[in-house]
Amino acid sequence: MTATAARLRRRLHRLEPAAITGVMSRDVTNFKTFWKTTTFSSILDPTIYLLAFGLGLGTIVAAVQGMEYVQYVGTGMVATAILFSSVFSAMYGVFIKHRFQHTYDAILAAPVDVEELVTAEIAWLGLRAGLYGAAPLLVTMLFGLDPSWGMLVVPLIGALTAFGFAGLGVFAAALVSKIDHFSYIQSALITPLFLVSGTFFPIDELPQGAQIASNFNPLYHCVELVRHAVFGFETVDLFHFGALIAFALIAWRLAIWKLEQRLID
Amino acid sequence: MQAPLAIRLRGVTKRFGEITAVDGLDLDVPEGTCVGLLGPNGAGKSTTMKMLTAQAIADAGEIQVLGFEVPADSKQARALCGVVPQLDNLDVELTARQNLAVFARLYRVPRAERRAAVDRALAIANLGERADTPVDKLSGGMRRRLLIARGLVHRPRLLLLDEPTVGLDPQIRQELWALIDALRSEGTSILMSTHYIEEAERLADTVAIMDRGRVVARGRPAELVREHAGVQTLEVYGPPARLVEVREAAESAGYRVRQTGTAIAILGAEGANGTLPEGVSRAASLEDVFVLLTGEQVE
Numbered sequence: 001m002t003a004t005a006a007r008l009r010r011r012l013h014r015l016e017p018a019a020i021t022g023v024m025s026r027d028v029t030n031f032k033t034f035w036k037t038t039t040f041s042s043i044l045d046p047t048i049y050l051l052a053f054g055l056g057l058g059t060i061v062a063a064v065q066g067m068e069y070v071q072y073v074g075t076g077m078v079a080t081a082i083l084f085s086s087v088f089s090a091m092y093g094v095f096i097k098h099r100f101q102h103t104y105d106a107i108l109a110a111p112v113d114v115e116e117l118v119t120a121e122i123a124w125l126g127l128r129a130g131l132y133g134a135a136p137l138l139v140t141m142l143f144g145l146d147p148s149w150g151m152l153v154v155p156l157i158g159a160l161t162a163f164g165f166a167g168l169g170v171f172a173a174a175l176v177s178k179i180d181h182f183s184y185i186q187s188a189l190i191t192p193l194f195l196v197s198g199t200f201f202p203i204d205e206l207p208q209g210a211q212i213a214s215n216f217n218p219l220y221h222c223v224e225l226v227r228h229a230v231f232g233f234e235t236v237d238l239f240h241f242g243a244l245i246a247f248a249l250i251a252w253r254l255a256i257w258k259l260e261q262r263l264i265d
Numbered sequence: 266m267q268a269p270l271a272i273r274l275r276g277v278t279k280r281f282g283e284i285t286a287v288d289g290l291d292l293d294v295p296e297g298t299c300v301g302l303l304g305p306n307g308a309g310k311s312t313t314m315k316m317l318t319a320q321a322i323a324d325a326g327e328i329q330v331l332g333f334e335v336p337a338d339s340k341q342a343r344a345l346c347g348v349v350p351q352l353d354n355l356d357v358e359l360t361a362r363q364n365l366a367v368f369a370r371l372y373r374v375p376r377a378e379r380r381a382a383v384d385r386a387l388a389i390a391n392l393g394e395r396a397d398t399p400v401d402k403l404s405g406g407m408r409r410r411l412l413i414a415r416g417l418v419h420r421p422r423l424l425l426l427d428e429p430t431v432g433l434d435p436q437i438r439q440e441l442w443a444l445i446d447a448l449r450s451e452g453t454s455i456l457m458s459t460h461y462i463e464e465a466e467r468l469a470d471t472v473a474i475m476d477r478g479r480v481v482a483r484g485r486p487a488e489l490v491r492e493h494a495g496v497q498t499l500e501v502y503g504p505p506a507r508l509v510e511v512r513e514a515a516e517s518a519g520y521r522v523r524q525t526g527t528a529i530a531i532l533g534a535e536g537a538n539g540t541l542p543e544g545v546s547r548a549a550s551l552e553d554v555f556v557l558l559t560g561e562q563v564e
Contacts, residue, residue: 013340022370026356029367033358102354106415109318109348110371111340265281265312265321 019112023120046077046136050143074140075230076199079222082133086125086162090169091182104263114260118170125166130159150229160244161222167251174258198223218247268295271423271454277326279312286312288478299455301469305559309478310458314427318343331423347421349413351428357401361392361411365418372419382418390414406437426457462552476559486551494549495533501544502528511542523556
């Protein structure tokens, strides 16, 4: 067989659904052992935040952009939940599976390529974060948010955002040489993204430079989309969707590229 | 006609920076046989194993596994291979059955056959009664059996064993040897890397001794012993100063000599006719060959 023919044959076998669902089945089986703790904190965290910010800060700030402050923060917290659920699970989970448990060595000895492995990990974390990201919305409803049909789209917005952040987490896990180095990423990247995303205060009150910069913050697009899903979509949401799709694609390819360097000698 | 080859390596070279881990390696594993890859730590055994599943990519040379070119068609080859790694990488929070079920899927066992495949693997590992126990509650021996069973869940044609019994009790080791021997007698091709000489001697049809990334000798264990170490080895005991004298005398008489911890072993002692000092005579062993070819000093 010529080299070209061999390459061609391999090309046909990229990203096989059987390999991707196989890796995801491992994630699902493992998740069954710790879903209770995940569910517990994904309900309790937004409750505490809403009590502190909504009721505490809400006594000074009555309304933001025409919403009650508790509803403003509650809808914004969806993005926070999605971010934390995806990026940290990806960073720590992938680092541990790769360096400590050597899980990926076993998976790559099976008919699974790095591209499929990364795709499966991102897909699983994205879907999970999309689902759990809706938890703050449910909690906010207890604080008086009225249900709306648009809320049904929120898990999809969540999953799309989480694909990108899970990809970023996988990339970070492959990038660092020690687990402590996650502190750099957490403090220098994740915390600013999270604070300046329009979750706790509106971006349009900030200086113009910060407003332009926030267009490069995927979480800002997510926050906007979630609020619009709850209170009514606008034309600008096509731009927000586009930005999240671009982010997810870039993060996905970066994650594959870097983890392949780590996993294949 | 020669038997078809499960593994064929020609001129395979792998470098890590300045270090050449595998240096122009040629290796054949005929189908249905067990080949032992024997060598000291750092000889390039693990790197060779990783190249067979495209988890390391060779810098030069040709690799074919079950007729597939590696790395180009590695995925097809991997579907037919079982791999048992040196390091335990089971999912410790999952049960034995769950671990096997995940890998049955990863190895593309059709859905309708998965349950039977998992049950069969549990039976091979003799873990039927512990099937629903989480891995972190299993003993070291059970975990190792499960690791082997995981590599067999899809009935591979070729099994790659990387140091299958490293760090295990003698009892468990013998249990695993029986398991591996049974697989070979059923026709599974096996490549096993090990630095336990007894393991290679017992399980392997042929042995390839590796040193510094090359094969320095290959053949049936008994033939290698005859060819390189003769028939009888004489071990002479004594205080260190005496051992130095014995060694010098034997070497100047043209014998090959090695240190065996507390004694000097004089190889090919069968034709000595009383010219050698008093000592304990024993049959020459594969260990004699191993040390002779790979050196007394470990790097």
